[in-house]
Amino acid sequence: MGTTPMTTTLDQLLSDYRDQNGASYQLWRSAHDSLPGGNTRTGVHVDPFPVYTQQGEGVHVTDVDGNRRMDFVCNATALILGHAHPDVVQALQSRASKGTAFFGPTPIEIELAELIRERLPSLEKVRYCSSGTEAVLNAIRVARAHTGRPLIAKFEGAYHGIDDPALVSYVPPVTDELGPAHRPNPVLSSRGLAPGTAKNVLVLPFNDADASEALIRANGGQIAAIIVDPLSTAAGLALPDQAFLDALRRLATELDIVLIFDEIVSFRAGSSGTQGVYGITPDLTCLAKVVAGGTPGGLFGGRSDIMSLYDPTNGTPAIPQSGTYNGNPLVAAAGLATLQGMTPDAYRHIETLNNRISDGLRKAFDQSNVKGCVVNVGSLFRIYFTEKPPTNYREAAKDNKSRHRWLYFYLLNHGIVSRQGGCVPVPLTESQADTLVDTVAAGFDEMPDDL
Incomplete structure (x- = not known):
């Protein structure tokens, strides 16, 4: 007989995050000496502190603590061929x-x-x-x-x-x-x-x-x-x-x-x-x-x-x-x-994988107690914790930011960089796409109901 997964609180996720990223924390503290708030790019600010990246290769990025993660942000979608192609x-x-x-x-x-x-x-x-x-x-x-x-x-x-x-x-x-x-x-x-x-x-x-x-x-x-x-x-x-x-x-x-x-x-x-x-x-x-x-x-x-x-x-x-x-x-x-x-085959590859990811995420929603939906086009995909896909800004603004924050740290702690979804780089494989879906699905099982 199966067991029901335990929920994981945001505090627990943040504790694990701090444990995994001690060198990043020290760099962030030292950055305050020369950069306002330790930051020079508003969009990459993370509370309590950001991860400092050391290098990237293909689908993966490695941080200063040695953590290796799959990257579905790709520098705000810029790296369609992945890192260091x-x-x-x-x-x-x-x-x-x-x-x-x-x-x-x-x-x-x-x-x-x-x-x-x-x-x-x-x-x-x-x-x-x-x-x-x-x-x-x-x-x-x-x-x-x-x-x-x-x-x-x-x-x-x-x-x-x-x-x-x-x-x-x-x-x-x-x-x-x-x-x-x-x-x-x-x-x-x-x-x-x-x-x-x-x-x-x-x-x-x-x-x-x-x-x-x-x-x-x-x-x-x-x-x-x-x-x-x-x-x-x-x-x-x-x-x-x-x-x-x-x-x-x-x-x-x-x-x-x-x-x-x-x-x-x-x-x-x-x-x-x-x-x-x-x-x-x-x-x-x-x-x-x-x-x-x-x-x-x-x-x-x-x-x-x-x-x-x-x-x-x-x-x-x-x-x-x-x-x-x-x-x-x-x-x-x-x-x-x-x-x-970016040949026709490359475009077909990332669109096919994006559909695979998005369909898998929709199935993960259907099989969990977490309500949400997924929007995708080309090589872009977006997770929403809403009943249906928004059609404009005011509808999108009703998205559950607390759940996105929880999922962001859950994925980071489990080897994935993703912000409310993300994009598919060309080097991604079917197996890696499935790993993303499986990790999100596992996260849904651990997500607290009161977020």
């Missing part, structure tokens, strides 16, 4: 031996641009930058220059980097300050933003075509751009209705608004990104993470007539855009090696 390492080493940066163009920046244009035909022209934040900043600027209008329309809860407009209504607390769901108020998500920032941002409800259309039409003559993460990845992982994306494209065309797709994460949906999956052609696209191959780089691009505002061949361009590391050959080498490694 031999082709990427060789490309970086070969390029570094010839010089790491030059005050002038290099052939490899053309090669990468051509491959990106092949994968995403909407990018007729491309410009490089050094991060996703810069890609969004530049796309917004060129949209304003092209239209002569001030307003940027974005969706509630979406993350588009740390430029001022992007930090309006970025995962704000769900309070009365947000206003009605069909007409969200712009809410500042950071101190120090320029005066008037909120007035120049129109906040829209994700996946609500009718409400979004009403707001866009009411402000159409002032809107320069609609920027959308088509999978709402920061606000959760909300799959868009086809009619919703179709409506954005139709309205942008009708009202001469620039439609910007932020595919910095959602590019993982397939070889042509989410725009390929849903058959939508944006006017501009922002990319980073995967296309930089694990190095600090980004790019933006789109319609030739819009991107021509950067053209310096006819005198001073309408928009000057320079950067010491724009088109950096190291970044381009890593990005090129990564995209070349």
